[in-house]
Amino acid sequence: MHLGHRTIIEAVKKRASESGAKSVVITFDRHPASVVRPDSAPKLLCDLVKMTAFQIETMLVAAVLVGALLGCTARLLEGLLLRALLGEWPTLRLPGQRLGAVAVLAAVCGALLLLDLAVRRGALQVGRRLEGRLRLQLLRKIPLLSDRYFHSRPVSDMAARSHLLHKVREVPQLALRLLRAAVELSLIAAALWCVDPPGGPAALACALLLGVTPALLVPLLREQHHRAQSHEGALSRFYLDALLGGTSVRACAGERAVEREHEALLVEWMRTRRALGRSALLAAGGQAALGLLLVAWLCAGALRRPLPQGVQLLVLYWSFTLPALGLEIAQVLQVLPAVRALLLRALEPLGAPEERAEAEAEAGEGAGQ
DSSP: OOHHHHHHHHHHHHHHHHHTOOOOOOOOSSOHHHHHOSTTOOOOSOOTTTOOHHHHHHHHHHHHHHHHHHHTTHHHHHHHHHHHHHHHGGGOOSHHHHHHHHHHHHHHHHHHHHHHHHHHHHHHHHHHHHHHHHHHHHHHHGGGBOHHHHHTSOHHHHHHHHHGGGGGGGHHHHHHHHHHHHHHHHHHHHHHHHHOGGGHHHHHHHHHHHHHHHHHTHHHHHHHHHHHHHHHHHHHHHHHHHHHTHHHHHHTTOHHHHHHHHHHHHHHHHHHHHHHHHHHHHHHHHHHHHHHHHHHHHHHHHHHSOOOHHHHHHHHHHHHHHHHHHHHHHHHHHHHHHHHHHHHHHHGGGGSOBHHHHHHHHHHHHHHO
């Protein structure tokens, strides 16, 4: 509070006590300049009371991204701490020194663990907010849609969209996993280049192969996933029709025909799912085999070069983390087709024309004719 404000308040309190009245202070809800001079009023840095939900979500996403980028340096820090501990352990002869080194290592590991937990919790919160915002938009949009929209789509399809909407909250977690794996892969390749410049090009080539190879297999998995999703839609529609017409089917003794039709759909769905699982398994196996071959190549090159023992251990440790990161990228990219299809199905009603817009368009066409 400014000194001038304090002087005015003290004067008001003094006059109120002299006259036996109550002293009241009225403050502006906004900055005074925004009322007196709106054009030249200073902008507030942050107003948590009036902060919109979009601004809060933006700050939350930014905090999660910053925490994830900081957590990406965990593997580098772990390797450096391991090298320092192995190099300096023989010089730590006193029990207090060794206990202090272990305590520092435990503190760093605990801090990294807390950071990882905070980032994961933030990603979960972002996912819940994303799902809630999408549900609110759908609740606002659905009453505005015309009957033509619902008549052109099976009831089972609309029910499936409603039941699968909770999976939208997994999108930020998948994005976080992909971001962390890609950033860690790039940082480890750069660190290998720094500690072992002759083997830097090989490390960069390994990182590129492990990061790009899974992306090349995404179109194949996407096509197979779309085929499996089509069979799942047919099965769900068949289930709903069978439940709604169960009495009629039993009255007409059509159980055998319904069973044969259901068996045909189920066999096609099983074949498609089996093909999708086989492709995903082959992709994961190929990624793992490629990672092992590249790691063997990097390790053989590092062992042939006359490097210090600590540097060799560091290169080996970082090299063995590359296949795990490549496999993490492959696993996330394999799930992306399903997530993409889910998002497209969930967002499709938001882009549909509203009933009022359709009526105006039809009226305009009628007037034009």
